[in-house]
Amino acid sequence: MRANTWAGRNKVEVRDVPDPRILNRRDAIVRITSTAICGSDLHLVDGYVPTMQDGDVMGHEFMGEVVEVGPGVDPERLRVGDRVVVPFPIACGACGACAAELYSCCENTNPNAGIAEKMFGHPVAGIFGYSHLTGGFAGGQAQYARVPFADVGPLKIESDVADEQVLFLSDILPTGYMGAEMCDIQPSDVVAVWGAGPVGQFAMDSARVLGAAKVIAIDKEPYRLEMAERAGHTPVNFDEVDVRSRLLELTGGRGPDKCIDAVGLEATHGSAHIATYDRVKQAVRAESDRPHALRQAIMSCRSGGVVSVIGVYGGLVDKFPAGAWMNRALTLRTGQCHVQRYMKPLLGRIERGEIDPTRIITHRLPLDDAERGFELFKNKQDHCEKVVLKP
Amino acid sequence: MELTATTTIRKPVSEVYAFWRDLENLPTFMAHLEEVRTTGDRTSHWVANAPFGKDVQWDAEILDETPGEKIGWRSIGDADVPNAGTVRFVPAPDGVSTEVHISLVYDIPGGTIGKAVAKYFGEEPHQQLDDDLRRLKQVLETGEVVRSDGAPWGKRAREEFPQRPAQPLSDAEFAKGAEA
Incomplete structure (x- = not known):
C-alpha cells in the first residue's frame, strides 16, 4: 500500500510499504477513506519528538471502512463493513485509567511503556503514527491501518454524513472541546485561546457552545485570525499589539477568566530576545520545549482563573511562572485528549448543526501529495489551515 | 542480586492469584522464561530463554504458600543460576483491583552463564521485571501481550x-x- 512516512528531520516521503495485518486478537484492519495532517505531526517532522525512525508511517487522524477483524473483536461492537472514525489514543477499555475515562493514559496499549515512563514518570497510551515513545504504531496517513482494541475506541458512523463532517472526531475536535471543557465555563466568562490553528479554532467554537460570553483568538497569521473572526471570535494579532495590554482592554482590566494554550512546545513569540533565548536553549537541548504561549496565558489569566493546556509539550520547560500561578490562585489543567469520552456527544453536536468542523478545511489533496501538504501547512503557505488527504 | 517490582491489576485477587499459581503461565509474560512445566503439586521445571543464557534450566519448589495471598518458591538441586522468588497479592484500595508485589533473588555465578545473565539484565536490571509485570497486567486485563x-x-x-x-x-x- 501507499503510506506517508517520516524520512528524517524536515522530510516526509510517500512510499510503498507492506499492507497491515492482524497482530492481536482484537485488531481490525481499516481501509482509510479520509485522513489528515495534524499540527502535532509538525512536531515530529521538526524533530522535537524523540524516538522517530526512518520509515515510520505517520498520521493519527483517520477514518474508513473495516475490512478485516481479529478473532477477539466483539461482533456486537464492530463488524466488517462498518464505517468508523478512529480515535488517536489507543485504549484497552479494561485498565484503571480507562475505567476512569482517562483513555490517553491507558496503562496497557504502549508496548514501549518502559521508555515513556523514563520521560514522563508514568507511561502513556499508545498513539497511532506518533513515535516509538508512544508505542511504535504505524499511523493512518496510508491506504490501510491496523487498529488495536478495535471494539473499544472506534466510533461507528451509521448515518450518511460526509467524511469531512466527522473525520476530526479522531483528534482535533475533541481536543479543542476538552480544552474548553476543562475551563468549566460560566456564562460571564471571557475565554482567550492562544493559537488559531485547527485545534485552537475548535477550542474557540467549543467555548462558545459551552456558553462563554466572549472568545478571543490570539495568533499572528492574519488569515487564521480572519477565520476565527468569521466564526464570531475576537482576533488579537501578537505581531501587531502587546497581548497582555490588549487582553486587559478587552476585559476591563480583569484579564480573561479562562485561558487555553492551543500552541504547545514550538511557540513563536513577538519578543525577539525571549524567542531567541528559548530557541537557543532548545537547540542545545537545555530545554526541550518553548513555552511562550503557556507563560503568557498564566501571566494574562485573571486571578482564580483556569489555564487549560491542550498544545503538546514533550519534556522540560524553562522560566515557568510559578509565582503568578501560585500567588494568583490559578488552576492549571491539561491532558492529551481522552477522545473516546467525547466522540459520541460531539457527533450529536455535529448532527444537530451546533458545530461545523468543515469550516477549517482549506486543502484537499491526494495521499501521494502528502509531502506538499506538509510544506503548505508547516510554512503556512496558501492560507493553509487544515489539509485533508484522500488515499 | 535482588529485584523487586509492583503493579496494580484491575482484576480480583482470586483471579490474579490463580493465574500465577499455574506456573506454566509465567512464560507468557516473563521475558527470560521459555517454558515452565509443572512436575508435581509444588514442583516445576523451568527453562530460560536464549538471551538469559542458552540451555539454562532448573527445578523449583514452592516452599511457602498462602492461597490468595502469597506464593514463595526457590530453585532446588544444582541449578546453574540458583534463584528464589516471592509474590504477594494485596487487595487495592479501590476495592476491585489487586496489587502484585514481586521479589526475585538471583545468585549469579561466575563464568559464561554468569556473564550471559548479567548481560541480560543490563545496567538497569529492575526494568526487566517492571516490563514483566506490565505484560502480566496486559494479559490479565486484555487477554494478551499488546x-x-x-x-x-x-x-x-x-x-x-x-x-x-x-x-x-x-x-x-x-x-x-x-x-x-
Whole structure:
C-alpha cells in the first residue's frame, strides 16, 4: 500500500510499504477513506519528538471502512463493513485509567511503556503514527491501518454524513472541546485561546457552545485570525499589539477568566530576545520545549482563573511562572485528549448543526501529495489551515 | 542480586492469584522464561530463554504458600543460576483491583552463564521485571501481550529497542517471526 512516512528531520516521503495485518486478537484492519495532517505531526517532522525512525508511517487522524477483524473483536461492537472514525489514543477499555475515562493514559496499549515512563514518570497510551515513545504504531496517513482494541475506541458512523463532517472526531475536535471543557465555563466568562490553528479554532467554537460570553483568538497569521473572526471570535494579532495590554482592554482590566494554550512546545513569540533565548536553549537541548504561549496565558489569566493546556509539550520547560500561578490562585489543567469520552456527544453536536468542523478545511489533496501538504501547512503557505488527504 | 517490582491489576485477587499459581503461565509474560512445566503439586521445571543464557534450566519448589495471598518458591538441586522468588497479592484500595508485589533473588555465578545473565539484565536490571509485570497486567486485563508494528514480538519489546520502523511487517518478516 501507499503510506506517508517520516524520512528524517524536515522530510516526509510517500512510499510503498507492506499492507497491515492482524497482530492481536482484537485488531481490525481499516481501509482509510479520509485522513489528515495534524499540527502535532509538525512536531515530529521538526524533530522535537524523540524516538522517530526512518520509515515510520505517520498520521493519527483517520477514518474508513473495516475490512478485516481479529478473532477477539466483539461482533456486537464492530463488524466488517462498518464505517468508523478512529480515535488517536489507543485504549484497552479494561485498565484503571480507562475505567476512569482517562483513555490517553491507558496503562496497557504502549508496548514501549518502559521508555515513556523514563520521560514522563508514568507511561502513556499508545498513539497511532506518533513515535516509538508512544508505542511504535504505524499511523493512518496510508491506504490501510491496523487498529488495536478495535471494539473499544472506534466510533461507528451509521448515518450518511460526509467524511469531512466527522473525520476530526479522531483528534482535533475533541481536543479543542476538552480544552474548553476543562475551563468549566460560566456564562460571564471571557475565554482567550492562544493559537488559531485547527485545534485552537475548535477550542474557540467549543467555548462558545459551552456558553462563554466572549472568545478571543490570539495568533499572528492574519488569515487564521480572519477565520476565527468569521466564526464570531475576537482576533488579537501578537505581531501587531502587546497581548497582555490588549487582553486587559478587552476585559476591563480583569484579564480573561479562562485561558487555553492551543500552541504547545514550538511557540513563536513577538519578543525577539525571549524567542531567541528559548530557541537557543532548545537547540542545545537545555530545554526541550518553548513555552511562550503557556507563560503568557498564566501571566494574562485573571486571578482564580483556569489555564487549560491542550498544545503538546514533550519534556522540560524553562522560566515557568510559578509565582503568578501560585500567588494568583490559578488552576492549571491539561491532558492529551481522552477522545473516546467525547466522540459520541460531539457527533450529536455535529448532527444537530451546533458545530461545523468543515469550516477549517482549506486543502484537499491526494495521499501521494502528502509531502506538499506538509510544506503548505508547516510554512503556512496558501492560507493553509487544515489539509485533508484522500488515499 | 535482588529485584523487586509492583503493579496494580484491575482484576480480583482470586483471579490474579490463580493465574500465577499455574506456573506454566509465567512464560507468557516473563521475558527470560521459555517454558515452565509443572512436575508435581509444588514442583516445576523451568527453562530460560536464549538471551538469559542458552540451555539454562532448573527445578523449583514452592516452599511457602498462602492461597490468595502469597506464593514463595526457590530453585532446588544444582541449578546453574540458583534463584528464589516471592509474590504477594494485596487487595487495592479501590476495592476491585489487586496489587502484585514481586521479589526475585538471583545468585549469579561466575563464568559464561554468569556473564550471559548479567548481560541480560543490563545496567538497569529492575526494568526487566517492571516490563514483566506490565505484560502480566496486559494479559490479565486484555487477554494478551499488546504488539505494535515497531515492537511486534510481544515480550521482546525491550531488547528490540531501537526497533524496526512503525510500518507493517512484510510477509517475509512475519514468517520469520521473532528472529527477523
